[in-house]
Amino acid sequence: MRSRIFAILIALLAVAASGCVLTQTAQPSPSPQATVTPVPPTVWPPATIGTITSSQVSVKDLEVSYNRNEDSMQSENFTIVMENTGRTWANNTFLTLRVTDAQTDEFYYNSPQIDLGNIPPRSTRQVNLTTDRHDFGFSVLVETEYFWGDNLEFHNKFKKAYTLAPVDLDHLSG
Numbered sequence: 764m765r766s767r768i769f770a771i772l773i774a775l776l777a778v779a780a781s782g783c784v785l786t787q788t789a790q791p792s793p794s795p796q797a798t799v800t801p802v803p804p805t806v807w808p809p810a811t812i813g814t815i816t817s818s819q820v821s822v823k824d825l826e827v828s829y830n831r832n833e834d835s836m837q838s839e840n841f842t843i844v845m846e847n848t849g850r851t852w853a854n855n856t857f858l859t860l861r862v863t864d865a866q867t868d869e870f871y872y873n874s875p876q877i878d879l880g881n882i883p884p885r886s887t888r889q890v891n892l893t894t895d896r897h898d899f900g901f902s903v904l905v906e907t908e909y910f911w912g913d914n915l916e917f918h919n920k921f922k923k924a925y926t927l928a929p930v931d932l933d934h935l936s937g
Contacts, residue, residue, distance in 0.1 A: 819849035865902035865924040
């Protein structure tokens with residue numbers, strides 16, 4: 764029995780000399796805490812839908828005639844033939860027309876959007892327009908832009924200068 768007490772005593776001295784401390788109650792380790800860092804919400808720019816340039820709808824023919832007189836100056840009459848060369852309908856077709864002086868770039872006319880409706884495949888649609896009165900000019904630059912599709916996702920452009928008859932001011936004045 765003495766040897767047993769002696770062994771316990773040596774064990775206690777060894778534990779005390781090693782620096783270990785015996786505690787009666789176990790302490791739980793601290794649990795990790797999540798910290799919330801405020802982040803401003805991401806603001807994305809509005810989605811933009813681009814249009815696709817397509818030759819399905821185009822200007823087949825464009826004719827210009829003019830009216831001149833001393834009192835009302837000059838205006839132009841346009842006959843535009845739009846053509847759908849595709850195999851599908853050109854739904855919701857819209858056309859705009861801009862007319863400027865081809866030499867001086869003086870603005871003459873800008874049409875509102877003209878609704879051409881739905882153009883069947885492989886067919887044409889004709890539009891007649893008359894510009895407002897403006898100063899006399901020798902030539903005009905005609906620019907058209909047209910959109911079509913269920914969401915107007917397709918577009919095309921046409922731009923051409925047309926020479927008009929020279930202005931005879933002697934004839935107009937007298």
